[in-house]
Amino acid sequence: MTLVVRSSTYPVPPERLFAFHQNVENLARISPPVPRFTLLSAPTPTRAGDRQEFTLGVGPLRVRWTAHVTRFEEGRLLEDVQERGPFRRWRHQHRVAPAPGGSRLTDAVAFRAIPTPAGEFLEWLLVAPGIHAMFAWRHWKTRQALKA
Numbered sequence: 001m002t003l004v005v006r007s008s009t010y011p012v013p014p015e016r017l018f019a020f021h022q023n024v025e026n027l028a029r030i031s032p033p034v035p036r037f038t039l040l041s042a043p044t045p046t047r048a049g050d051r052q053e054f055t056l057g058v059g060p061l062r063v064r065w066t067a068h069v070t071r072f073e074e075g076r077l078l079e080d081v082q083e084r085g086p087f088r089r090w091r092h093q094h095r096v097a098p099a100p101g102g103s104r105l106t107d108a109v110a111f112r113a114i115p116t117p118a119g120e121f122l123e124w125l126l127v128a129p130g131i132h133a134m135f136a137w138r139h140w141k142t143r144q145a146l147k148a
Contacts, residue, residue: 001089002113002123006135007106012146014103018075018096020146021105022046027054030141032134034058048072052080067092088112105142107135 010017020026022045031037035056042052050069055062063086071079075096082090089112097104109131114122 001091001110002120002128003108003110004128004131004135005106005108006132006139007104008139008143009099009102009104010143010146011102014096014098015075016146017103017105017142018078019045020142021078021094021096024052026142026145029145030138032137040064046072046078051083056086086113088115105139107138 024039024042024044024046028037028039035058038055040053040055042054043050046052046069048069048071052067052069053064054067055064057063065085066083067080067085067090068083069078070081070091071077071093077096078094080092089110091110093106093108095106095108097106111123111127111131112119113127116122
């Protein structure tokens, strides 16, 4: 599996940062404009066992995505696994921890998109840069939203 990790610090208490990510409606606020993210259904606040349904796409090309929240540790960890979507496997962890002056958010995604012997190299070359860019955008937008 290919792994992408992004960490950022925020000048807010860990409880506030975690609560922000526990509200699935904030995902639309922090998602990049491309691919367009549309939340279809999800309970909020997010808890273990929840299912989240949304679409991603560009123009008329859309893919439906269903994520299952498989792990939840109050104030520390949210983990979702793709049940339906564009990847063969997708596991995403949002980790929140105290940090000097506030808190640290670490997003880690382990994924498999190309099921070939060269798949991990091709994912690193073709898919991982887009995921890195998405998390850079999300972390920047999270910082803006928490300032408001």
